[in-house]
Amino acid sequence: MARSEHHSGDTIPVLYEDNHVLAVVKPVNVPTQEDATGDPDLLTLLKADLKDRHHKPGNVFLGLVHRLDRPVGGAMIFAKTSKGASRLSESVRSHALEKEYAAVIHGHPARSEGMLRHYLLKDTRTNNVSSVPSGTAGAKEAVLEYRVIAQSDKHSLVHVKLHTGRSHQIRVQMKEIGCPLYGDQKYGTSLNKPGQQLALWSMIAGAPHPTMREPMRFISLPPRQYPWDQWETEIYERAASSSRP
Template identity: 55%
Template sequence: MPVPVLYEDNHVLAVVKPPGILSQEDETGDPDMLTLLKQDLKERHGKPGNVFLGLVHRLDRTVGGVMVFAKTSKAASRLSESVRNRDFGKTYVCVVQGQPAKKQGRLTHFIRKDSKHNRVTVYDKAASESKEAILYYEVAAASGRYSLIAVRLHTGRPHQIRAQMAHIGCPLAGDLKYGAKPEAGISDIALWSTSVSAPHPVTKEMFSFHSIPSGSDVWTWWTDEQLEAASTMLGSLR
């Protein structure tokens, strides 16, 4: 499967992950981004032997959009440090069923992961083995029973956007795991990684890579102008 390349230098590779592709290999043996991109780098650059590519962050299998990889171990270490220091900005757009009570706000919950069932539980207060989960959101547009929402993560917990939005009564369209009602014509969970920003691991200059969803399902319900506006709403928020 072709993977669009947004940017590449000797240290960083930014691409658009297609929905349905794993971020890294798992027990299913299905195609994953790391394996696909390593093979692509090997072929495009004629590299012998193994190709290094570091996974800096992940997207759920059903989620498409911007992903950034490290092409050297030094870049991987420095980008991972940016993630830990929360200098690694991530924004998303999603389509939810319903509309939040407030047009914009901050959601603070506590999330506990059940690895056996690949699901998380959201709590309003700290619970045993839970971790704090914080995100910011803003409603960009509404149409009928659905809302287009911009999201910026402050923490990066498993299934965080999906679970927190469902917890406030607005599950993502197509996300049956977290309570969305089945709808004809929706095959993917309506969540897209619109931008990733961070200090470059070598030059230290800020980079920002951008993508808006297109092509199928719920994304066709909105104009490119609406999607573009939603994708930039929270970009400057820290």
């Protein structure tokens, strides 16, 4: 199931909503949930909007079942009931949550498609993630598939499918093959300028519906601005409708 978007409040496009599920387009640079900055976060904004639109008394339930890094925009799925949250969380644990991204990377990978497997270790003090040898204490396996779907002189547009959901996974794994993401101030400092927006977008989010069990697949295409606008919209549409990364 997929639906055209309408807007929640003033800022957040809604892709789909029923009694158990809310799918939205997360704006860039909005934290998914409250963090140390105290900036408005998506979870709080959506709860306030649900309370207002549905005239709900008291606290509104909204379950966070997956996350996107603050600079990343695109499709996200939330649960509106505890049953929905439980079943969607089970989809995450069983890898039934579909997560596919568009990313603009520097350069051209040696292989136009492939599977990347690294072991990532997060330094919680600095919020930095590094690739380390297998067997390193605390390291977690990270696996993704990628496919180059377009190129310009300096950049490649890649379609990425996550098999694991590690922190900063796409950003670190692409850096490891010599192609850091456009605008990545953390993992591509030598190639990016301060102020550039990270070019990573949650293009597809999907899972079995928590009560009806039918497949849900929500699509959001990146904004028509640089570096995304180096390629025609049709390229993104073809990638989003494809069953492979």
